Amino acid sequence: MNKARDWDQLERWDRSYYLHSTQAAAEHVYTAVESMDGNYFTLADGTRMLDFQSQLISDSMGHRHPAIHAELTRAMERYGHVQFGMAHEYRARAAKLIIEDVIGANSWAGRVRVFSSGTDAVECATNMARLYTGRSVILTQAHSFHGMVMGSTMMRGYRNNLTPDADRNTVRDVPGFPPHGYIPIPPPEPEDHAANGTLPSIVATEQIIQAIGPENIAGVITEPMLGGGGTFPHSAYMPALVGLARKYGFLWIDDEVITGFGRLGEWFGYQCWPGLTPDILAGGKGVNSCALPVGVVIASKQIADLFEKARWWSGSTWDGHPLVCATIVGNLEYMLANNIIQQVRQRGAYLKERLDALKPKHPSIGRISGRGLFQVIDLVNDKGTPIVPEDRFSAFTGDLGAHPNVIVYQETAKRGVYLGGFTPNTLKLGPPFTVTQDDIDLAVDALDAALDVVEAKYHKGAAKPH
Known part of the structure; x- marks a missing residue:
């Protein structure tokens, strides 16, 4: 003792x-x-x-981990908190590492934002899907876990709204806000499920989509492997579910707060299914090994372009915090250099x-x-x-x-x-x-x-x- x-x-x-x-x-x-x-x-x-x-x-x-803490120590010699309206070295380095070195400069990913938790990242990702599509419904898998908040604010002007690039005199609230619409779909079948034709979960999910009306659905949020429920899905599940998103014209939000940055033996869980790429990815945890509170959202080039050109009234005090970004840099540089x-x-x-x-x-x-x-x-x-x-x-x-x-x-x-x-x-x-x-x-x-x-x-x- x-x-x-x-x-x-x-x-x-x-x-x-x-x-x-x-x-x-x-x-x-x-x-x-x-x-x-x-x-x-x-x-x-x-x-x-x-x-x-x-x-x-x-x-x-x-x-x-010594590499992460060494970079954090160096950052603390120069930085404390820098509000998100200003820039600093570590935000730029962290963004470049994620988009160019980990995902690949010529891949699907456009831009990344750094948050203080995976829950924040998921909340941002779902709001982005709603704003981008103009729809309110988010489909979510039974047994999945995406955080523990129901929306952070109800005040107009400070609730994640958007002034589009095309018209600076308009404002677009998050569709369905308040309240949000989250509708569950069946959980994926486990990977040892004896499949005979289309998976039952996919059949049921398509029926739910048709009942809701795809014109009301902003996106479906999935985990490559369910973090809370602990299910790795059948090999046919993810391609079929993403196929429904493409067929009916809504977004695929990939929640990789647990699986992202190496956990499944790939940089991201979606890479377990070659050829699939998400529209929006929420990450956290593994991006800096939880050395400090962290979350990230990565948007496709097309989606990122819309938000980057707009006035997007979103963010929190900790977004892009220099010390958090320094731990991302220390973690990812070490992982890349040592083939983790x-x-x-x-x-x-x-x-x-x-x-x-x-x-x-x-x-x-x-x-x-x-x-x-x-x-x-x-x-x-x-x-x-x-x-x-x-x-x-x-x-x-x-x-x-x-x-x-x-x-x-x-x-x-x-x-x-x-x-x-x-x-x-x-x-x-x-x-x-x-x-x-x-x-x-x-x-x-x-x-x-x-x-x-x-x-x-x-x-x-x-x-x-x-």
């Missing part, structure tokens, strides 16, 4: 004054972190934990190999899927069905401690590994890109033991955990 800090006092202050999320006060578990370094973090009691979830599938280059994408592929292949070897041993493993360093395990009972019947439709009510993902989290933590999931039956394995084979072995061995505990509870006749 660190004697320099009174963690008991800090816990009292935290419990008394901080407004917490997800856990009710009576069930709040105080987990104090003393320090973070590389692929590990150390708790207040001295316990060292392998971070096999990169916190929230976010800290992709590990914690306090190839490293993700290699480490991801080894992780998948180790997980596949567990499946014959553990009847609780129903499915293993994913790409790169984002692998997901779906857990089942002795009948082969989800242990918690609501599965990805769970409202997180009742005794959460009985959920298999919570059991795995508790059991792996006993073995020095931070590993769990979000929805009840789903485990999400998303270690940093800097993970080693020894780290992977430690995590999979801990998971092996944790699954014994799950099976002792939910599988009749299963061997008792060792």
Whole structure:
């Protein structure tokens, strides 16, 4: 225990004054972190934990990466905050790196804007789609996750409206504002779905489009791999869904806050489907390894041109913050110079190999899927069905401690590994890109033991955990 800090006092202050999320006060578990370094973090009691979830599938280059922090240190010698109406070195360098070096100067991407969170980026992307098309409806996949806000302001003149280049005497509000229209479409089928013709989700989605009227739809927002629900879609799903967007004339908004900048073994998840390019991309997390709060929006050349020529009344105090942009520069320059994408592929292949070897041993493993360093395990009972019947439709009510993902989290933590999931039956394995084979072995061995505990509870006749 660190004697320099009174963690008991800090816990009292935290419990008394901080407004917490997800856990009710009576069930709040105080987990104090003393320090973070590389692929590990150390708790207040001295316990060292392998971070096999990169916190929230976010800290992709590990914690306090020297290249990122070195650039941040250099930036702090010159900059504090620069409001978004002014320019600075790091904004230009970050934009050039993303558009020219990562995506490619001759590719689809036109311009990028830097925000302070992935939620901000998604909010901006959906507003851009509405303004560009003049329509209000956004289609969103069931089980997807895009942030936790419902719109930031209702004041005319300060609510993301647009004065077009063609007529400086007019103003265009975001269509449907207020309120916004978000309409769910079915989730994608998993990649092991036995397809026979057009996927059922695509058939149902087209019926929804026809019922709404495509003339009312601004865009569809998708995740290449669902971050919250943890589903990697069937190979036919994304081309078919984007095909509907092209057929009916609305935009494809690609939410890559979790998958973007290397997580799936490509710079972006959409590249898992050659030939597909989004109209608008929302990113975050991996663009600077979450060294500071960050989000980005990347618009196609055509869309970016319209907004760049217009008076676009949008933005927040932190947009393009020099210190945030410096961490983007440090992160991307290091990734490019050291071929980190190839490293993700290699480490991801080894992780998948180790997980596949567990499946014959553990009847609780129903499915293993994913790409790169984002692998997901779906857990089942002795009948082969989800242990918690609501599965990805769970409202997180009742005794959460009985959920298999919570059991795995508790059991792996006993073995020095931070590993769990979000929805009840789903485990999400998303270690940093800097993970080693020894780290992977430690995590999979801990998971092996944790699954014994799950099976002792939910599988009749299963061997008792060792």
